[in-house]
Amino acid sequence: MTSVDTPHNARPVGVRWREEVRRLVKRRDAVVLAHNYQLPEIQDVADFTGDSLALSRIAAGSNASTTVFCGVHFMAETAKLLAPDKTVLIPDARAGCSLADSITAEQLRDWKAQHPTAAVVSYVNTTADVKAETDICCTSSNAVDVIASIPPHQDILFCPDKFLGAHVRRETGRTNIRVWDGECHVHAGINGAELNQRVSANPGAELFVHPECGCATSALYLAGEGILPPEQVNILSTGDMVRRARSTRASTVLVATEIGMLHQLRKVAPDVDFRPVNDEASCRYMKMITPAALLRSLREGTDEVRIDPRIAARARESVQRMIRIGEPGGGE
Numbered sequence: 001m002t003s004v005d006t007p008h009n010a011r012p013v014g015v016r017w018r019e020e021v022r023r024l025v026k027r028r029d030a031v032v033l034a035h036n037y038q039l040p041e042i043q044d045v046a047d048f049t050g051d052s053l054a055l056s057r058i059a060a061g062s063n064a065s066t067t068v069f070c071g072v073h074f075m076a077e078t079a080k081l082l083a084p085d086k087t088v089l090i091p092d093a094r095a096g097c098s099l100a101d102s103i104t105a106e107q108l109r110d111w112k113a114q115h116p117t118a119a120v121v122s123y124v125n126t127t128a129d130v131k132a133e134t135d136i137c138c139t140s141s142n143a144v145d146v147i148a149s150i151p152p153h154q155d156i157l158f159c160p161d162k163f164l165g166a167h168v169r170r171e172t173g174r175t176n177i178r179v180w181d182g183e184c185h186v187h188a189g190i191n192g193a194e195l196n197q198r199v200s201a202n203p204g205a206e207l208f209v210h211p212e213c214g215c216a217t218s219a220l221y222l223a224g225e226g227i228l229p230p231e232q233v234n235i236l237s238t239g240d241m242v243r244r245a246r247s248t249r250a251s252t253v254l255v256a257t258e259i260g261m262l263h264q265l266r267k268v269a270p271d272v273d274f275r276p277v278n279d280e281a282s283c284r285y286m287k288m289i290t291p292a293a294l295l296r297s298l299r300e301g302t303d304e305v306r307i308d309p310r311i312a313a314r315a316r317e318s319v320q321r322m323i324r325i326g327e328p329g330g331g332e
């Protein structure tokens with residue numbers, strides 16, 4: 001059996017590690033939340049697994065005084081925004097996000113100054129500082145509804161993801177949406193060429209595609225051209241992928257998103273053959289939350305997420321405006 005006293009970057013998995021985690025969770029009066037892209041052992045030891053927004057809402061509704069958020073930093077920040085009176089820990093605060101980092105609050109302020117009458121819509125994959133400069137947040141599930149809530153004549157600044165922005169433009173048909181040129185390095189790496197190759201090699205397979213992917217346009221093109229029946233192409237958030245996996249009748253599903261997602265899909269639908277479109281699409285930030293880091297977090301109460309109260313109040317308002325519009329579904 002593997003010792004629990006392993007270096008920070010090692011992966012101590014086993015019954016003792018799991019028991020120690022659960023014992024510390026109880027002692028700290030904590031709830032452990034794991035994003036769908038986390039390592040399988042982290043997903044399996046967590047109290048809840050899901051997409052970023054669903055987890056933040058669980059944090060807000062939980063009776064536990066401490067939330068341990070196993071995901072990347074902007075997700076733990078969102079949990080803190082929705083549960084400001086609780087202690088929120090992330091096992092390694094260095095777990096960032098290339099998409100969230102693709103726009104800063106200063107860059108957004110400059111963009112707003114160039115378009116002073118535009119409404120700002122930001123994907124939830126943004127820092128609290130950027131959310132504080134935002135009129136309304138959106139998830140990949142509700143981005144179209146959020147855009148529809150803004151008067152048709154009003155210009156919109158959409159950030160930070162260019163692929164999700166293109167998806168929203170396509171779906172709404174609006175031409176007055178300016179899209180920031182940001183991307184996630186993992187999802188951008190899942191491209192149309194790979195998708196076409198996998199589709200040809202797996203005739204009859206259903207497609208689950210995250211809208212941040214570089215291949216989302218290709219998936220819609222394949223459906224539009226009749227190469228794939230439209231009902232076989234599903235553009236889904238990670239939470240919606242889990243829901244769709246429960247009901248699919250397909251024997252094979254090609255999955256275009258970060259590969260950690262496959263663990264949950266295979267758990268909820270073990271008879272379905274889930275195959276990654278790109279089996280190297282792994283987020284190094286998500287994988288910084290190691291079993292050893294989780295143990296350290298629970299033992300030492302690290303790393304605590306803190307947000308300047310003035311920033312938090314404005315950022316929270318942009319998230320709550322989105323929630324008021326209706327069912328926000330899931331984030332990434």
Ligand code: SF4
Pocket residue numbers: 072096097098099100125184185186187258283284285286332
């Ligand atoms: S997969 Fe991409 S968007 Fe998601 S946390 Fe990693 S870098 Fe950010």
